[in-house]
Amino acid sequence: MSTPLWITATPPDSDGELHIGHLAGPYVAADVLSRHLRADGRPVLFTTGTADHADSVEVRALRSGREPKDVAEGFRTAITADWRHSGVEFDRVVQPDRDRGYQRWLQDLFLDLYAQDIIAPRTRLLPHCEACDRWLYGARVTGACPHCGARGSGGLCSTCARPNDGDLIDPVCVRCDSPGRPRRCRRLYLFLEPLREQLADHWRSAALPPRLALLCENLIEDGLPDVAVGHPGDWGVPVPVDGFPGHRISTCFETAAMHLFSYGYDKKPLPERSIHFCEFRHSFHHVVLLPAILVARGVKLPQELHVNETYGIDAESAKGPDGRPMVWALDLLTEFGSDTLRRHVLQTRPLGRRTDFRRDELHRTQQILDGTWNSWLSRLFVAVREDCAGQVPDVEPGGDGWDALRHRLHRAAEDLREAYGPDAFDPRRAVSVLDEVVRCTVDFGYVNAFERRRPSGTGRHLPAIMAQLAVASALTSWAWPVMPEGAGRLALALRISPGGPVAPEALTPPAPGTQLAPSSAPVFGF
Structure with a gap:
């Protein structure tokens, strides 16, 4: 062009x-x-x-x-x-x-x-x-x-x-x-x-x-x-x-x-x-x-x-803690952060019909980021700190169900490219796909957490940790258009650059031996 x-x-x-x-x-x-x-x-x-x-x-x-x-x-x-x-x-x-x-x-x-x-x-x-x-x-x-x-x-x-x-x-x-x-x-x-x-x-x-x-x-x-x-x-x-x-x-x-x-x-x-x-x-x-x-x-x-x-x-449903309607961008950005607000307005964007802002729905968006996205990343960083001295392990991504999950994630990357692209632009769909990526990875993490306690050998759980780090790395690119602030914080924690192409190739963990630098604050939203 x-x-x-x-x-x-x-x-x-x-x-x-x-x-x-x-x-x-x-x-x-x-x-x-x-x-x-x-x-x-x-x-x-x-x-x-x-x-x-x-x-x-x-x-x-x-x-x-x-x-x-x-x-x-x-x-x-x-x-x-x-x-x-x-x-x-x-x-x-x-x-x-x-x-x-x-x-x-x-x-x-x-x-x-x-x-x-x-x-x-x-x-x-x-x-x-x-x-x-x-x-x-x-x-x-x-x-x-x-x-x-x-x-x-x-x-x-x-x-x-x-x-x-x-x-x-x-x-x-x-x-x-x-x-x-x-x-x-x-x-x-x-x-x-x-x-x-x-x-x-x-x-x-x-x-x-x-x-x-x-x-x-x-x-x-x-x-x-x-x-x-x-x-x-x-x-x-x-x-x-x-x-x-x-x-x-x-x-x-x-x-x-x-x-x-x-x-x-x-x-x-x-x-x-x-x-x-x-x-x-x-x-x-x-x-x-x-x-x-x-x-x-x-x-x-x-x-x-x-x-x-x-x-x-609606003035009633938009009231803040002090009873005043909270509808101004700066007030909501100060309270919820740009990740939460951007994600929420994309999910509720009025296409073909009027939609209404409700403060309780914005809180639910915040809860999804805290209860699913941030809690998974927090568990992952704790596992790397406790089991690998805070460094990326020197193993290949793997674990029970990894091949099937990786195949699904590759499809998700293609779905995201379509939803983000100008020919079939649909940011609401992109948010749904991102949630699916995180939910599937959360389930994968819970399933493979039992490998850590098996007496038949040590380190059996490390490939699953590496697999989750690969997903986290992908999110620094895949989530960048929707939530750039959180994607940037996640990239900083993983010591990689954010905002790469939305592609299956982004599903690559940081180099083995990389010392991670997670913050104590939430990654997405706050």
């Missing part, structure tokens, strides 16, 4: 910290794929950004009496710290107000589409708050979606993912709760209908998930919408078109375009393959606007999308 596989995740609005739903959505899953491909030696570019110019940032600033730039700066710092603590490692995170050349690049892209008449002015009705003397759009307004009836903010419906700007039923100002009155407003729109054939061809070739295919077919059937790409306001990148002073480029357009900036579009060829991770409510950016921008410029981007549904948070 001449270009790296490009993986993206939706830029979050810089209006708050990350919560458990963000991690259960695009970020941890995309990181799992990225880690696996890198370990396999395949070139990857993993990018995102922060939506610092989102309308919600301005609303948060108004409510707190702060400047939007200060709100964006503070939460951008918190968001990037949450990614780091959860082990999500991007190659590039676009920071709109910091990245040199970003604003000019975005404006030039906007002007290019304007010169092609893909973006053009129109005068249409838009809700206006008379009490605040403010135009109501995006996070500034709530109302009922004209397409599905769900109540929410303006811009893109969080339920059906369709644009509803200017069309909300019973719009209400979020600042003062006054009803919005329709007034004529001249703005700039991106026209999708002239791109109908190119977009339809793109969607047919993209092998979209069923819900996205339904969205796109409905858009084609109903007539592709005109999308407002500029608003009158004070926050955001100024619209570069004459005649629109005081207008800002919409977050919807900017979020889609930001992906191209993160890749370095206009400076190098687009990749032969791209995989985008997003929540369904943000899918319009990825599946409609991003390809529309590109096809308008004569470029076709091979796209694949992994779309998750909403990860619900």
Whole structure:
């Protein structure tokens, strides 16, 4: 492959910290794929950004009496710290107000589409708050979606993912709760209908998930919408078109375009393959606007999308020891660690349906790691310390049932490669396979523990210890995409390097005579 596989995740609005739903959505899953491909030696570019110019940032600033730039700066710092603590490692995170050349690049892209008449002015009705003397759009307004009836903010419906700007039923100002009155407003729109054939061809070739295919077919059937790409306001990148002073480029357009900036579009060829991770409510950016921008410029981007549904948070079931809802990523990472949280959100990731976060289920995930994974590793390290002076024994892996177990582990490695790989990506399956590997090895260890007490000879149990060390070594690679922190700690204890390819060859114990260095702390989670 001449270009790296490009993986993206939706830029979050810089209006708050990350919560458990963000991690259960695009970020941890995309990181799992990225880690696996890198370990396999395949070139990857993993990018995102922060939506610092989102309308919600301005609303948060108004409510707190702060400047939007200060709100964006503070939460951008918190968001990037949450990614780091959860082990999500991007190659590039676009920071709109910091990245040199970003604003000019975005404006030039906007002007290019304007010169092609893909973006053009129109005068249409838009809700206006008379009490605040403010135009109501995006996070500034709530109302009922004209397409599905769900109540929410303006811009893109969080339920059906369709644009509803200017069309909300019973719009209400979020600042003062006054009803919005329709007034004529001249703005700039991106026209999708002239791109109908190119977009339809793109969607047919993209092998979209069923819900996205339904969205796109409905858009084609109903007539592709005109999308407002500029608003009158004070926050955001100024619209570069004459005649629109005081207008800002919409977050919807900017979020889609930001992906191209993160890749370095206009400076190098687009990749032969791209995989985008997003929540369904943000899918319009990825599946409609991003390809529309590109096809308008004569470029076709091979796209694949992994779309998750909403990860619900019930305040009662999410309460912590002090009775407060514990849903923020940093709080949960501090209490449970990144291994536990990453594993849990992959198991409960909302695919095809909404799933809900429950604190008691997170505790059960922690118990699995402590009661099965960590207790097995603890027994193994104790056995090496007591029977081998802490050194890897000089024997071949073996023991009763080892041949059958090794055959099963080789199949597990292939199953993991499939579950981690881009063609059949299924991190939930990967977690199940990893658990099966550990459970089978635990049983093998218990069965062979009796060899230590047989009077017919000494050292009969050492091959089984060596076999378990081989499995532990494999987990430093096999578990790396899901739980990199624990895989790294395990590799440190075994004195090997973590994050190798997910392959049967990883089932190789440390060299005989290696002095192990296990920590007294748990290996996975804490």
